[in-house]
Amino acid sequence: MEILGKLFGSPARIKIMRLFLLNPDGAFENKDIANRSRVSPEITRKEISMLSGIGFIKKNKNGWILNSSFVYLEQIEILLTGTYTLNKEAILEMTKKAGKIKLLIASGTFIKNKDSRVDLLIVGDKIKRKVIEDGLKRMEAEIGKELTYALFDTAEFLYRFNMYDKLVLDILDFPHEVIVEVKELSTQVLKKN
Numbered sequence: 001m002e003i004l005g006k007l008f009g010s011p012a013r014i015k016i017m018r019l020f021l022l023n024p025d026g027a028f029e030n031k032d033i034a035n036r037s038r039v040s041p042e043i044t045r046k047e048i049s050m051l052s053g054i055g056f057i058k059k060n061k062n063g064w065i066l067n068s069s070f071v072y073l074e075q076i077e078i079l080l081t082g083t084y085t086l087n088k089e090a091i092l093e094m095t096k097k098a099g100k101i102k103l104l105i106a107s108g109t110f111i112k113n114k115d116s117r118v119d120l121l122i123v124g125d126k127i128k129r130k131v132i133e134d135g136l137k138r139m140e141a142e143i144g145k146e147l148t149y150a151l152f153d154t155a156e157f158l159y160r161f162n163m164y165d166k167l168v169l170d171i172l173d174f175p176h177e178v179i180v181e182v183k184e185l186s187t188q189v190l191k192k193n
Contacts, residue, residue, distance in 0.1 A: 012039040014080065016047050018144025020057055020066040021077050027062035038141035081144075088179050091120070094135030095180075099127035102154055104180035105171060109145055113175050120149040121171050123157040 103123035108116035
């Protein structure tokens with residue numbers, strides 16, 4: 001993000017532009033943009049003014065929207081939405097203080113698969129939901145898109161897996177990347193397959 005921030009003027013601008021690019025049907029008020037991008041209201045107002053001045057976004061009755069006829073939209077979209085890749089270290093750092101993680105799977109946004117039901121599957125014990133949610137909000141601000149996740153304690157995950165729960169099987173059967181996998185859990189899951 002640092003290189004893009006320098007190229008485009010600021011990391012705040014990148015966050016706000018990604019928010020609109022990854023939510024093309026969304027309409028946002030200044031406060032929503034600031035909150036979702038984790039940018040101060042003053043900087044948000046400045047960036048909105050600049051982005052609307054060049055025609056990247058426009059105002060409608062519901063708030064600010066992406067201008068689908070912006071002349072460089074396709075090129076900017078390729079550049080800004082194609083640059084985010086799976087950052088295992090950032091995900092591990094986010095979950096480090098959340099509890100005892102036994103299985104952590106990235107899919108969806110993290111591997112550029114729009115058909116995934118969730119972006120993260122988190123399985124473990126004594127997981128602090130607030131730590132996970134705060135970490136995801138920081139990631140959402142960087143990425144520009146709301147992330148979805150499934151959080152299970154180990155016993156519930158194994159129960160759902162053994163009952164052929166559709167959500168769990170969809171995550172495991174479709175493209176994903178395993179970030180953390182504790183041997184005792186993977187052994188039980190592999191026995192079943």
